[in-house]
Amino acid sequence: MIRDDDIGGRGPARYPIVGVIGGSRVDEDLRSMAYDVGRLIAENDAILVCGGLSGVMEAACQGAYEHDGVTVGILPSDDTYEANPYVQVPVATGFGIGRNTVIVRTADVLIAVGGSYGTLSEIALALNLGKRVVHLQSWSLDQAGAVDPDLYVEAATPEEAVERALEYQPGPQ
Amino acid sequence: MIRDDDIGGRGPARYPIVGVIGGSRVDEDLRSMAYDVGRLIAENDAILVCGGLSGVMEAACQGAYEHDGVTVGILPSDDTYEANPYVQVPVATGFGIGRNTVIVRTADVLIAVGGSYGTLSEIALALNLGKRVVHLQSWSLDQAGAVDPDLYVEAATPEEAVERALEYQPGPQ
Amino acid sequence: MIRDDDIGGRGPARYPIVGVIGGSRVDEDLRSMAYDVGRLIAENDAILVCGGLSGVMEAACQGAYEHDGVTVGILPSDDTYEANPYVQVPVATGFGIGRNTVIVRTADVLIAVGGSYGTLSEIALALNLGKRVVHLQSWSLDQAGAVDPDLYVEAATPEEAVERALEYQPGPQ
Amino acid sequence: MIRDDDIGGRGPARYPIVGVIGGSRVDEDLRSMAYDVGRLIAENDAILVCGGLSGVMEAACQGAYEHDGVTVGILPSDDTYEANPYVQVPVATGFGIGRNTVIVRTADVLIAVGGSYGTLSEIALALNLGKRVVHLQSWSLDQAGAVDPDLYVEAATPEEAVERALEYQPGPQ
Numbered sequence: 001m002i003r004d005d006d007i008g009g010r011g012p013a014r015y016p017i018v019g020v021i022g023g024s025r026v027d028e029d030l031r032s033m034a035y036d037v038g039r040l041i042a043e044n045d046a047i048l049v050c051g052g053l054s055g056v057m058e059a060a061c062q063g064a065y066e067h068d069g070v071t072v073g074i075l076p077s078d079d080t081y082e083a084n085p086y087v088q089v090p091v092a093t094g095f096g097i098g099r100n101t102v103i104v105r106t107a108d109v110l111i112a113v114g115g116s117y118g119t120l121s122e123i124a125l126a127l128n129l130g131k132r133v134v135h136l137q138s139w140s141l142d143q144a145g146a147v148d149p150d151l152y153v154e155a156a157t158p159e160e161a162v163e164r165a166l167e168y169q170p171g172p173q
Numbered sequence: 174m175i176r177d178d179d180i181g182g183r184g185p186a187r188y189p190i191v192g193v194i195g196g197s198r199v200d201e202d203l204r205s206m207a208y209d210v211g212r213l214i215a216e217n218d219a220i221l222v223c224g225g226l227s228g229v230m231e232a233a234c235q236g237a238y239e240h241d242g243v244t245v246g247i248l249p250s251d252d253t254y255e256a257n258p259y260v261q262v263p264v265a266t267g268f269g270i271g272r273n274t275v276i277v278r279t280a281d282v283l284i285a286v287g288g289s290y291g292t293l294s295e296i297a298l299a300l301n302l303g304k305r306v307v308h309l310q311s312w313s314l315d316q317a318g319a320v321d322p323d324l325y326v327e328a329a330t331p332e333e334a335v336e337r338a339l340e341y342q343p344g345p346q
Numbered sequence: 347m348i349r350d351d352d353i354g355g356r357g358p359a360r361y362p363i364v365g366v367i368g369g370s371r372v373d374e375d376l377r378s379m380a381y382d383v384g385r386l387i388a389e390n391d392a393i394l395v396c397g398g399l400s401g402v403m404e405a406a407c408q409g410a411y412e413h414d415g416v417t418v419g420i421l422p423s424d425d426t427y428e429a430n431p432y433v434q435v436p437v438a439t440g441f442g443i444g445r446n447t448v449i450v451r452t453a454d455v456l457i458a459v460g461g462s463y464g465t466l467s468e469i470a471l472a473l474n475l476g477k478r479v480v481h482l483q484s485w486s487l488d489q490a491g492a493v494d495p496d497l498y499v500e501a502a503t504p505e506e507a508v509e510r511a512l513e514y515q516p517g518p519q
Numbered sequence: 520m521i522r523d524d525d526i527g528g529r530g531p532a533r534y535p536i537v538g539v540i541g542g543s544r545v546d547e548d549l550r551s552m553a554y555d556v557g558r559l560i561a562e563n564d565a566i567l568v569c570g571g572l573s574g575v576m577e578a579a580c581q582g583a584y585e586h587d588g589v590t591v592g593i594l595p596s597d598d599t600y601e602a603n604p605y606v607q608v609p610v611a612t613g614f615g616i617g618r619n620t621v622i623v624r625t626a627d628v629l630i631a632v633g634g635s636y637g638t639l640s641e642i643a644l645a646l647n648l649g650k651r652v653v654h655l656q657s658w659s660l661d662q663a664g665a666v667d668p669d670l671y672v673e674a675a676t677p678e679e680a681v682e683r684a685l686e687y688q689p690g691p692q
Contacts, residue, residue: 017426017436047435072435078451078475078615080363089393089418089435090363092451096597096613097301098274102448105424105438117301120318124294128270129424144317145293190599190609220608245608251442251624251648253536262566262591262608263536265624269424269440275621278597278611302597443647444620466664467643474616474636490663491639 015070016046018165019107021122022056022115022138030114033136034059036158037111042069044166049074049106051099052083052090056113061086074103101125109165111155112138127151132168134161188243189219191338192280194295195229195288195311203287206309207232209331210284215242217339222247222279224272225256225263229286234259247276274298282338284328285311300324305341307334361416362392364511365453367468368402368461368484376460379482380405382504383457388415390512395420395452397445398429398436402459407432420449447471455511458484473497478514480507534589535565537684538626540641541575541634541657549633552655553578555677556630561588563685568593568625570618571602571609575632580605593622620644628684631657646670651687653680 018041022034038060041048048064050057052073061071065086073087078094093099097118104110104125112119112135119138126133127148134153141147155161191214195207211233214221221237223230225246234244238259246260251267266272270291277283277298285292285308292311299306300321307326314320328334364387368380384406387394394410396403398419407417411432419433424440439445443464450456450471458465458481465484472479473494480499487493501507537560541553557579560567567583569576571592580590584605592606597613612618616637623629623644631638631654638657645652646667653672660666674680 049437070435072437074437080452080454089416090452091395091418091420091437091448093439093448094451094615094617095271095274095448097298098268098271098613100298101268101271101274102437102439105440106426106436108426116319117297121294121297121301124290124297125270125273128290128294139318141317144314145312146289222610243608245610247610253625253627262589263625264568264591264593264610264621266612266621267442267444267624268621271440275610275612275614278613279599279609281599441617441620443644444614444617446644447614447617447620462665463643463647467640467647470636470640470643471616471619474640485664487663490660491658492635 016044016166017049017106017108018046018162019103019110019122019126020048020050020056020060020113021103021110021119022060022113023119024051024053024055024057026055026059026114030056030137031059033158034113035063037113037136037161038063038065038069038071039067040158040162042067044162046166047072049103051076051103052087054084056115058084058086060113072106074099074106097121104129104131107131109168110134111161111165112136114138123152132165134164136161189217189339190222190279190281191219191335192276192283192295192299193221193223193229193233193286194276194283194292195233195286196292197224197226197228197230199228199232199287203229203310204232206331207286208236210286210309210334211236211238211242211244212240213331213335215240217335219339220245222276224249224276225260227257229288231257231259233286245279247272247279270294277302277304280304282341283307284334284338285309287311296325305338307337309334362390362512363395363452363454364392364508365449365456365468365472366394366396366402366406366459367449367456367465368406368459369465370397370399370401370403372401372405372460376402376483377405379504380459381409383459383482383507384409384411384415384417385413386504386508388413390508392512393418395449397422397449398433400430402461404430404432406459418452420445420452443467450475450477453477455514456480457507457511458482460484469498478511480510482507535563535685536568536625536627537565537681538622538629538641538645539567539569539575539579539632540622540629540638541579541632542638543570543572543574543576545574545578545633549575549656550578552677553632554582556632556655556680557582557584557588557590558586559677559681561586563681565685566591568622570595570622571606573603575634577603577605579632591625593618593625616640623648623650626650628687629653630680630684631655633657642671651684653683655680 034056042064049072073083080090083090207229215237222245225248246256253263256263380402388410395418419429426436429436553575561583568591592602599609602609
C-alpha cells in the first residue's frame with residue numbers, strides 16, 4: 001500500500017500518520033480493540049506508527065498488517081530485531097522511554113488504547129504539542145486538570161476512535 | 174556548596190538530586206512556592222535539577238541559588254545561554270521537550286509545582302521509572318486512573334513537599 | 347514492495363535496512379551516484395533509511411522511490427512535512443543532528459556518499475557500533491587513525507558500494 | 520568554586536564550559552595528560568563537562584576535582600550512580616552513545632585526548648556545530664578530508680591544549 005502510482009512525488013503528506021499507544025501487557029478486550037484500530041487505520045490508507053513492541057502495539061500492527069497497511073515501530077532499544085513481527089519499518093532509537101517523544105512527533109494524531117504511565121506520558125506530550133489524542137478506555141484526564149476537550153477525546157469503539165482521529169488532520173506546522 | 178572537603182571521593186551519591194518541574198508561566202502564588210522549594214532543597218544540601226527556563230524553573234533556581242545551593246538546568250535548546258540567570262550548570266540537550274526524559278532520569282525524586290501538559294509528561298515519565306513525585310497544586314492523577322499513592326504524593330506546603338521528597342531516596346538502581 | 351505475500355510474519359529481519367548518508371548540498375557527480383545507490387538498494391529489496399532532507403538524501407530516495415523501493419527519512423526537526431518528496435515514511439525526531447544516532451542504529455549497514463562533518467559523525471557512530479560503512483568519495487579515515495578495514499570500506503562505483511554493503515548482514519545483536 | 524559571591528546573577532555565561540572527550544580505556548601517558556587537562560580547566564575557573572565514565576573522563580574529572588573545579592558527567596545510561604567518583608553533577612540521559620550530542624552542545628569548546636570511534640563522533644559533531652576542538656594525540660583529520668584548521672587544532676601539551684581552548688570563547692549563538 002505504501003506504493004501507489006497515483007501518488008508519487010507529492011511528499012510525505014500523502015498519507016496521514018496515526019500513532020497508536022498503549023501498554024505492552026493487555027487483556028483480550030483491549031487487544032481486540034487495538035487490532036480493530038490497526039485494521040481501520042489500514043483500511044483508511046493511513047500509516048500506523050507505534051512503539052513497536054508487544055501488547056497494544058503488536059495487536060494494532062497485526063490488524064494493519066493483515067489488511068495491507070504500513071506499520072512503523074519506533075523502538076526503545078538499539079536493536080531493530082526487537083520489533084514485533086508485524087512491524088514493517090523498525091526504527092531503533094536507543095533512547096528507551098525517550099522514544100515516546102519521537103512517536104508523538106511523527107504522528108499527526110494519536111489513539112490511546114488503555115495504557116499505564118508510559119501511555120500517559122505520550123498523551124501529555126501529544127497535548128503539549130497540540131495534537132489530538134482519541135482514547136479508548138485510557139486515562140480520564142478531564143478529571144485531573146484543565147484539558148482541552150477538542151484535543152483529548154473519548155471514543156466508545158474502534159470505529160469512532162479512528163473516525164475522530166482521521167477527521168483531525170492539521171496541515172504543515 | 175558543591176565542594177565539601179568532608180565529602181570528596183564518595184561519588185555522585187553524595188548529594189540527593191531533586192527535580193523541580195512546573196510551567197514556564199506562573200502566578201505569584203506558584204512562584205513563591207517554587208522559590209521556597211528551591212530554598213529548602215539548598216538548605217538540605219541537595220542538588221536542584223530542572224528544565225532551566227522561566228516560571229517555576231527560574232523561581233526554584235533563584236531560591237536555591239540565593240541559599241548557596243547548586244542548580245542544574247537541562248535545556249530544550251542547544252544554547253546554554255538560554256538558561257535562566259540562576260542556573261549554574263546549564264546542559265544543552267537540543268532535544269526540545271524530549272529533554273524532559275533527561276530531567277526525570279537525572280533526578281532521584283521530583284517535586285511538581287502547578288504545571289500543564291509538559292509537567293504532566295514529566296510526572297508520567299517519573300512514575301513509569303518508579304520515582305516518587307510530590308506535587309503542589311498540580312494534576313489530580315488519582316482521579317484519572319490507577320496511580321500508586323506512594324509514588325504520587327500531594328503536599329500542602331513547600332516544607333512538606335521537600336520533606337516528602339527527601340525521605341524517599343532509592344539507592345543505586 | 348514493502349508488502350510481499352510470501353514474507354508476512356517473518357518480522358523486521360525480512361528486509362535488510364541500508365542507511366545512506368551524505369551532505370545536503372552536493373555536486374552533480376555525487377547526486378548521480380546517490381541516485382544509483384538508492385536505485386540499487388530498491389532493486390535488491392532492501393529498505394533505504396536516511397536523514398530525509400536534500401542533497402545526497404533526496405537523490406538516494408528518488409532513486410529508490412522510482413524503482414519501487416521503500417524510503418524512510420529520520421528527520422532532525424519535529425515536522426514530518428520537512429522530508430524530501432521521495433520519503434514515504436518520515437520520522438520526526440526533533441533531536442537536530444542528534445538524529446544521526448537513530449539513523450545509524452536503525453541501519454544494518456551504511457553507505458556514505460561524499461559528505462562533511464555531519465557525515466563523519468555518522469561514520470564514526472556506525473564504526474563505534476560495529477557496523478560496516480562503505481564509502482564513495484567520502485572521508486579517508488585510514489589516514490587519520492586506527493580504522494578496521496573490514497568495517498570502513500572504500501568503493502569505486504554505486505554497484506560496488508551496494509554489493510559490499512549487502513554482503514555484510516550481521517544477525518540479531 | 521561554583522559559588523562565587525562576586526559573580527551571582529550574571530547567568531550561565533559566567534564560566535566557560537570545556538568538554539573533555541576521549542576513550543574509557545587509556546594508557547598511563549594519556550591518563551596523565553587528561554589529569555593535567557582537568558587540573559588546568561579548574562585552575563582557569565572553567566566548568567568541565569565529559570561523558571562521566573572511566574579512562575580519560577575519570578582522569579580529567581579527578582584533576583579538576585582535586586583542584587577545586589566543577590565536574591559534570593553526561594552519562595549514557597539512565598543511572599546517575601554509574602558516574603566516576605569525581606563527577607559532582609551527574610546527568611543521566613539514557614541515550615547511550617546518543618549522549619555525545621549533549622556533551623558537544625553543552626561545551627563551549629572541546630579538548631580530545633586520544634580516543635577511538637566514539638571520540639571521533641564527538642569531534643565531528645563539534646566541528647559540525649562550529650565549535651573548536653583542540654586535540655592531544657587524537658585523530659589526524661587533516662589527512663582525511665577538508666578540515667578547518669581554526670576549528671580542529673593540535674596541541675603538544677595539556678597546557679597548550681587548555682590555552683588554545685580557552686582563547687576560543689564564542690558568545691551566545
